Amino acid sequence: MTAVTRLIVGETECRAQFEAEPTAFRWSFYREGxxxxxxxxxLARGSDHDNTGTEIWSTQQNIDAVARAVIRCFDEVAREYGESAYRxxxxxxxxxxxxxxxxxxxxxxxxxxxAPWTPSNP
Incomplete structure (x- = not known):
């Protein structure tokens, strides 16, 4: 969620990683417009470089769709399990x-x- 928030507020590149010891899953996000x-x-290990990993999924999406999907996902987890059961x-x-x-x-x-594109709003 933090990575997607960072994209929304203007960062163009960020990552998130989930550890499934010893395996790790690394999400790389690149935003343009x-x-x-x-x-x-x-990745075999969380400290491994991206080049050693196996790409298991990739996509191009609109930032709005990404944000809505992440919000809906966590809202659903909270509804289904409750915040106390989550822990x-x-x-x-x-x-x-x-x-x-x-x-x-x-x-x-x-x-x-x-907002439509204009020379003052690229």
Whole structure:
């Protein structure tokens, strides 16, 4: 969620990694305008370089669609499991702060993506 929030507020490249010891799954995000390229790599170890990983999925999406999908996903997890059961299932507190930061950034910036291109608004 933090990576997607960073994209929304203007970063052009960021990553997130999930450890599935010893394997790791690394998400790379690249944004240009309203487009986001997403690449998911599986790595033998979390410290490995991207070049050693196997790409298991990639896509190009609109930043709005990416933000909405992540928000919907975590909203659904909260509804299905509840925030207290989330910790029992995944060993971590539900990322409520990160979810609300993403939701806020999306609401504040989504109008930016609908603005027509002009020389003063490239």
């Amino acid at each position: 309203t487009d986001v390229w997403i690449r998911l790599l599986q 029992g299932k995944w060993g971590e507190h539900f990322p409520r702060t990160e979810l609300e930061a993403l939701r806020t950034a999306w609401r504040e910036h989504r109008g930016d993506w609908a």
